[in-house]
Amino acid sequence: xxxxxxxxxxxxxxxxxxxxxxxxxxxxxxxxxxxxxxxxxxxxxxxxxxxxxxxxxxxxxxxxxxxxxxxxxxxxxxxxxxxxxxxxxxxxxxxxxxxxxxxxxxxxxxxxxxxxxxxxxxxxxxxxxxxxxxxxxxxxxxxxxxxxxxxxxxxxxxxxxxxxxxxxxxxxxxxxxxxxxxxxxxxxxxxxxxxxxxxxxxxxxxxxxxxxxxxxxxxxxxxxxxxxxxxxxxxxxxxxxxxxxxxxxxxxxxxxxxxxxxxxxxxxxxxxxxxxxxxxxxxxxxxxxxxxxxxxxxxxxxxxxxxxxxxxxxxxxxxxxxxxxxxxxxxxxxxxxxxxxxxxxxxxxxxxxxxxxxxxxxxxxxxxxxxxxxxxxxxxxxxxxxxxxxxxxxxxxxxxxxxxxxxxxxxxxxxxxxxxxxxxxxxxxxxxxxxxxxxxxxxxxxxxxxxxxxxxxxxxxxxxxxxxxxxxxxxxxxxxxxxxxxxxxxxxxxxxxxxxxxxxxxxxxxxxxxxxxxxxxx
Numbered sequence: 001x002x003x004x005x006x007x008x009x010x011x012x013x014x015x016x017x018x019x020x021x022x023x024x025x026x027x028x029x030x031x032x033x034x035x036x037x038x039x040x041x042x043x044x045x046x047x048x049x050x051x052x053x054x055x056x057x058x059x060x061x062x063x064x065x066x067x068x069x070x071x072x073x074x075x076x077x078x079x080x081x082x083x084x085x086x087x088x089x090x091x092x093x094x095x096x097x098x099x100x101x102x103x104x105x106x107x108x109x110x111x112x113x114x115x116x117x118x119x120x121x122x123x124x125x126x127x128x129x130x131x132x133x134x135x136x137x138x139x140x141x142x143x144x145x146x147x148x149x150x151x152x153x154x155x156x157x158x159x160x161x162x163x164x165x166x167x168x169x170x171x172x173x174x175x176x177x178x179x180x181x182x183x184x185x186x187x188x189x190x191x192x193x194x195x196x197x198x199x200x201x202x203x204x205x206x207x208x209x210x211x212x213x214x215x216x217x218x219x220x221x222x223x224x225x226x227x228x229x230x231x232x233x234x235x236x237x238x239x240x241x242x243x244x245x246x247x248x249x250x251x252x253x254x255x256x257x258x259x260x261x262x263x264x265x266x267x268x269x270x271x272x273x274x275x276x277x278x279x280x281x282x283x284x285x286x287x288x289x290x291x292x293x294x295x296x297x298x299x300x301x302x303x304x305x306x307x308x309x310x311x312x313x314x315x316x317x318x319x320x321x322x323x324x325x326x327x328x329x330x331x332x333x334x335x336x337x338x339x340x341x342x343x344x345x346x347x348x349x350x351x352x353x354x355x356x357x358x359x360x361x362x363x364x365x366x367x368x369x370x371x372x373x374x375x376x377x378x379x380x381x382x383x384x385x386x387x388x389x390x391x392x393x394x395x396x397x398x399x400x401x402x403x404x405x406x407x408x409x410x411x412x413x414x415x416x417x418x419x420x421x422x423x424x425x426x427x428x429x430x431x432x433x434x435x436x437x438x439x440x441x442x443x444x445x446x447x448x449x450x451x452x453x454x455x456x457x458x459x460x461x462x463x464x465x466x467x468x469x470x471x472x473x474x475x476x477x478x479x480x481x482x483x484x485x486x487x488x489x490x491x492x493x494x495x496x497x498x499x500x501x502x503x504x505x506x507x508x509x510x511x512x513x514x515x516x517x518x519x520x521x522x
Contacts, residue, residue, distance in 0.1 A: 002226045004036055009260035011036050012513065013247055014267055015233045015276065018091020020486035021503040022211025023142075025227070026219030027039065027510035033517065035225050036259060037216075040232035040268075041087035044057075044094075046213060049202030051350030053354045056201035060094055062087035065410045066271070067399055072415040073448045077362035082413040083302070085269050089229050090212025092269070093499065094202045095452075097179040097324035098209065099347060099495035100145040102136050105129040106334055107342075107387070110492040113334060114341040121299055121417055123363035123428055125491040126463040126472040135504040139408055143181040143209040143503060144188055153177045154184045154193060157321030159348045162312070162380040166435035167328045167346075174329035176236070178347070181209035181499070182322060188214065197350070199323035205209065231257075234314050234406055236280040236289055236482070244289075244482045263513060263522055267485040270300060270455035274396045274488060275411040290469050290476035290484075291458070297397055299390035299457040300413065301493040304344060304421045307447035308432030309360065309381040311372070312440060316380045318350040324383070325350075330430060332386075332495045340423040343495045344386025345435035346432060351381070359450050372445060384428040385454070387495045389418035398457050454498050459488040473512040479521045485509055 004011050004191045012028055014021045017039040024039045041060070050056045068075035068082045075082070086092045106113045108129055111122040140148040143350060147153050154177045156164065167175045182199075182208045193207040206213055219225035230252035237258070238244045266273045274297040275502040278288035288296050325348045332343040350358060353376055361369055372379075394416065398409035417425075462468025465477035474484045474489050487502050494501075516522045 001096060001220050002032060002223050004226050006257055006259050009245070010034060010262050012263040012265065013038065013259055013261035014265045014485065015247065016091060016267035016269065016486065017089050017211055017216065017227060018086070018267060018269065018486065019093050019211060019499045020506045021265065022090060022093065022215050023503050023506040024265060024267065024485050024510050025216035025225055026211070027507055029219035029222045029225035031510065031514045032224060033514055035219070037225065037227045038231040038233050038247065038259070039089050039227060039229050039324060041089065041229065043089040043229040044202070044204055046202070046204060049204050051196065051198040051201060051204065053201065053352045060086045060088045060202065065402060065404055067410060067412045068400055069412060069474045070415040074451050075415070075426040077448070078451040081451045083271055083455050084450070085455065089216065089227060090210045093210035095200050096210060097199050098182040098500055099324055099327070099497040100140065100143060100181045103129065103494045103496055103501060104332065105492035107492065117341060117389060117420060119391060120420065121392045122390065123460070123462060123467055123491050132504060135508045136500065138507050139500055139504040142507070143214070143500070144183055145179050145181050145500070146184050147176070151187070152184045154180055154322060154325070155323045156181060157195070158316050159318035159321070159350055159380050160317055160326030162433060163326055163348050163382060165327065166438040169438040170434060172328050172330045176327065177325060178327045179323070181346060183207040190214070193322060195321045197319050197321060197323065208286060232277070232278060232406070236276065237285070238479070239284065242284055242479060243300050244479055255404060263481045263483065263517070265483040265485045269486055270398055270414060270458045270488040271411050273484060273486055274458040275398065277400050279408050290478045290482060292478050293466050293468060295460060295467070295469050297458050298392045298395045299460050300394040300396060300415060301388050301390055301456040301490065301492055302415065302453040303456070304384070304386040304388045304424045305449040305453055306384045306429060307349060307381060307382065308427050308429060308436065308444060309379050309447060310436035310441035310444045311375045311378045312380065313378070313442055315377045317377060318380050319352060322348055323425070324348060331428070338427055340420045340427065342387035342420070342424065344384055344424055344428050345495055346428070347383050347385060348437070349381050349383035359415070360445065360447055362448070382432055384425065384432060385495070385497065386424050386428065387493050388421045390457055390492060391416070391418055453491070454487070456487045456490040456493045456498060459484045461489045461491045474509045483509065483513065
């Protein structure tokens, strides 16, 4: 494997190794570009994963100190865990369920499509479905997404069969086992899915795509990619002309190092990425890097979410098979007659008994709660995920007094649901319950949003520098050799799970960066 000198100022440095950073790093290396990925977490290979919910949570989760504010329920239930993401090589692609959906055409132009939505900071993306089509196609092939490129869908487990039967009774048509980046048959030197059921805990069979097993090794094989685990970036540095020159990071022992760079790409998720830009403030950039618009950290989105569970008179065993085993897409359309703009997906979801006890009704206890636990084997469940509205006040800021283990301000996550989000969630709860009641549910339960979600926005893409942080290639408006390469560049969130789009954007960005480097523009 490659090892690059810390004084080598010709390398591209990527902060984070998840869907954006890991894909970008591998693609740049395969294009012949010397690349260093700095990952704050450790490296856990497939054999290290634990088929145990709490054990795995402690092994791979980002548990550094964070604070919350705002009226969202997560701040009440999980004040120190506003977002469940991964701190390890591979990032949250280790933890994700695998759902890989393209944005719908109208979702690239939300401001134009939805019009004036009071309180929402809507903006059209500076790209569209036509421009993204070839990059989506490349990402789907790269990830092995089922129901694309002739790849068959995954089998439906009992949880899906319950969902499908209820959905069909209600007249829904877009019902199937999903477009999943989980091998339904052996592909790309990885096995087919063995239906183990611990998708969130890392895939021990290697069937699920992650940058850890599917991208980074290919990049490393070129001799052009070095991945440094347990290296947390503290600050991005720049010269007098405002060009970034490298990053300051701490290793696993807390020792600090400076890695010089020709280009820096930030891919640390929608909380850590803006935090790093803000913590890199200097006399030249007193409000943080790439923040002339004041938009760094703003417009945090986490999708409209919630869950519906139902108990039936016979066992369902929803935990057998893939965690996210099927989807109903009919409600993903834009139809303001429902009382909100945008749409949502209904996706099967199973939690193990330990997580169900923690997340079904956080803080709840007593006879009714015990009844649900007693009937766990008879439960079916779905996750609701829809487009939430970007708001400037939903933002990541630096805490005034709380510091992390390196003495830097921790991020505070402030969030309030928009009225559109609330209306959408209420509608989704109702339709989810209707699906289960149509096939004889004994009882249904509405579960509030989990801390595990899709973190988007905070460094958004915009046509004009005054409206956002990065341009259509993820290049910051203010600094030509500084890029954002994760979901924080999302202008709006759409209804779909975001990983496929993050990967497609990373592949596209790699093409742009390599081209600009060869031309001497960066």
